[in-house]
Amino acid sequence: MGTIRLNQVRKVFGDTIVIPGADLEINEGEFIVFVGPSGCGKSTLLRLIAGLEDVTSGTISINGTDVTDVPPAERRLAMVFQSYALYPHMSVRDNIAFPLKMAKLPQEKINKAVQLAAAKLNLTDYLDRKPRQLSGGQRQRVAIGRAIVREPTAFLFDEPLSNLDAALRVNMRVEIMQMHKDMKATMIYVTHDQVEAMTMADRIVVLNQGKIEQVGSPLDLYNKPNSRFVAGFIGSPKMNLLENETLGVRPEHIALSDTAGEWHGTVKFAEHLGSDTFLHVDGGSRGNITVRAVGESSFYAGDQIWMTPDKDRIHRFNQEGRVIR
Amino acid sequence: MARKQPVVRTLFVTVLAWIVGLIMFFPIFWTAVAALKTESDAYTLPLNWLSTPWTLENFGIVQDRSNYALYIRNTVVIAFLSTILGLCFAVPAAWSMAFAPVKEPSISWSGKRWLATIFLTAFVVGLGLYALNWDLTNRAALGLGALIITTVPLTLWVFSRNTTDALLWMLSTKMMPPAGALIPIYLIFTRNGLVFKDWGWIDLTEWNLMDSFWGMVPLMMLLNLPIIIWMLFTYFKEIPDEILEASRMDGASLWNEITKILLPMAVPGIVSTCLLNLILAWNEAFWSLNLTNRYAAPLSFMISEYSSPEGQFWAKLSAASLMAIVPILIIGWFSQRQLVRGLTFGAVK
Structure with a gap:
């Protein structure tokens, strides 16, 4: 299970309309990428799905249940933040175990799950370190470990690779794609990098000024862009506009x-x-x-x-x- | 490369620093010296270092005349309990201000609308008084009416303010001279905040907040609450929102978010806040002198006992002062690193 449905989702901050009304259906096991220039509302849309922001109007449903007014803790989604957002006072082990502790799982199950996740992400040797003793890439792995350990309905990634250097970024990109292939879980990934979007996505959602410009597979968007904006945004180098x-x-x-x-x-x-x-x-x-x-x-x-x-x-x-x- | 300071300049600054330091330390030094002299010598000027018979008798006399153990117990109880109680209120308050601030006032009415609210309240109050058949020439009825008419719009206005205003308002309460609030607080203490003490089913005539921990602990907590909230607010502001959001995504309840994530991360800030509050509550004199005299009297009250209408007993006063400040001086000495770190936490990060 892992379908997410947005129905006329609207978000207004004070006088500024961030999302004028978004409709989107995300199928089970899909890798969806939200892409657009900075300030286009892609992160806000993700945070609305996560429940970290309240929608102004419209509804969000996960697996067919309306979760519009459900707090983030009860949506069973996992999120990886751009800043990693690890708990600095906890060891790597405790960081990964935290969601399971919150779910009140028995200790043996927690230990097993943490070991499994750590092995998958090559973190076994670092379990007793604090986040500040890790490199950027390792921190990112811990953040991913914390997300996968709970087997959530869907994964949300908020520009997870933009703090990493170029070489590491390519590696992590491949790892996340491998993870998606293995787990067959629904993933929503936010990025401003169209190359990341093209390489990773099953379907891309292009956002411009809060509006969904076009939804489609990477090649669909490349071959049949609906608008000048999508045409200019997808593809590198940019399309010539004459x-x-x-x-x-x-x-x-x-x-x-x-x-x-x-x-x-x-x-x-x-x-x-x-x-x-x-x-x-x-x-x-x-x-x-x-x-x-x-x-x-x-x-x-x-x-x-x-x-x-x-x-x-x-x-x-x-x-x-x-x-x- | 660090800029090289000329020797003369370094010398000048060092000497100046020592002079300022010594001037600041002088009163404490003088108190200590006076405490070691006989009562008559304490008055004598100029001080004759050689012929003064140094003595420890003042400390003994203070211990005999006033029950030091009782005073120090009272001080510890008031200072520690008020700090703990203060944290219970300040942590949720600072959390909401730092992580869920009200950006815009929740009521943004025009002047006309406020005026209409005041008139409407007045109308409803008048109607109520009429319906209850109250005599409108009765001053008590008019007073109550006026109170409601001013309180309702004022409450609406105050509670709809945004967080920045609320913070400033809190700080502004510390700008008010405490003497201005003495009479109301005194009345609240003698009457337990109640107009009637005998309710029939429970009679509070024998019990009041005067000279009791029930009064002093909450009072001391309330006095320092604005400072605790401000300090905690600045520490909490340093913690990135994303970490708390991550805990929410991980399924943490609000309780777990605060106790498992926020508080452990803010420990240095909380410790220095507690230390500062402890010192403030330990040294507090104005309210203690006015509202206690025996059962809940703290060390500041003990000191004042030696300044009586019969005259100032300088030597004993000094001895009592020393005995009062020594414990907090020791706490302060050992925690100075934590204190300085805590106070500059936001500035140097």
Whole structure:
């Protein structure tokens, strides 16, 4: 079990409307990622699901039961915070055991569960240390251990990796995905990093100014963005938006030639990454265009270049930013 | 690299610090010296160090004349109980102010609406008085009516304020001169806060709060409560909200959240708050002198016994003072590190 359903959930802080009204259905075992720029309300939405904030109106139900007015302690959800939020006065063992102690489980069961979780997360040698004696990655593991030990209905992650360095972040990302595969639990993951969203999610929820812009699988969002916002947010490097932002074409969907093509331009910079080359082209009246070329591209700064966009992969938007199909 | 101070400057600052320190210590030193002299020598100026017959007799006399053990017991009871009682009220108060603050006043009415509230209350009170057939020329009835008419809107206003206002209001009670509240408190003490003492089924005529722990402990707690709440509030503010939220997600009840997470994390702050409160309650004199005289009289009362209409007994007064301050001085000495750490906790973090 682990379905979560939001029905017209609205959140207002004083005079500011943070979430104007969100509808969302999360299925059992899904890995959902909330993504959007900072201040788009993604963390607030997660905190509403957790029960750490009260909804202004609308309902939230978990497994079909309305939990709108149920305190967080009784929602049977687990949360991993960005700051880890470990209890600094407790050892790692006590940190992981805390939710079980609160659930009043017998001591032997608690010990067994803690050992199991610690083994899974490579924390067995650190069980008697205090959180301040651990590295960032280890702290993050403890926070995850504290979440998994209770076998909750769903896991909530609030930007859990943003305090880690880049290399560790990739490792932890894989570990969390592995965890999801093993446990088959519902997970909701908040991030502002679209790469994290694309790599981890079963379905992505793109938020913009509190509104859900689009919900779909990573490739759905990539191939069929509903709006200019989603088109610009998903994909790296960003989609080129041309002709008063009514026409969008991704850098990887432009064919190059040094003799003929649809658009003409001058290469301003070339980023040779080895696997790819990103060309930043001055397209004259069209403005700047980014193009992805093969790794051993022979174009350099100053070269004249002809570009031809893939006709089937051009996105057209109306003045409001909605896609025209 | 630390900036190098010129030697002269260091010397100057050191000497100045010593001078200021000695000036501050001088009264205690003088008290100690006076306590070791005979009563007549204590008056003599200039002080003659060589010919003064030093003596310990004053301590003996103080012990004979006043029951030191009783006074110290009373002081300990009042100081410790008021501190513990204070914590019981201050921890929940500081928790709610630090972690669930009221950001906007819960009632934000216009002046018109407040005026309407006052008139409506007045109308209802008048109606009530009329219905009860009270004589409106009776001053007691008018007084009660006026009290209700001012209290109701004032209560609504006070209890709808946001947390910052509430904190400031609490602190402002410490700005009021205590003498201003003496008469009301005195009356409350003699009457147990009640207008009628004999209720028929229970008669409280024989019992009152004067000169009793029942009166002194809550009073001392209330006197220092604003300070305890303020200090705890600042310590609690240092604890990240996310940790308490994590405990809520982990299924902790409010009780567990406070006792298992918040209090253990705030131990240094709580200890220094208790120490400060202990010192304040130990040294308190104004209320003790006015509201106790025998059964619940603390050490400050003992000291005052040696300043009587017959004259000031300087030597004995000094001896009594020394005996009163020594225990708290020892506690303060051993906990100075904790105290300083606690008082600067918020500032240096």
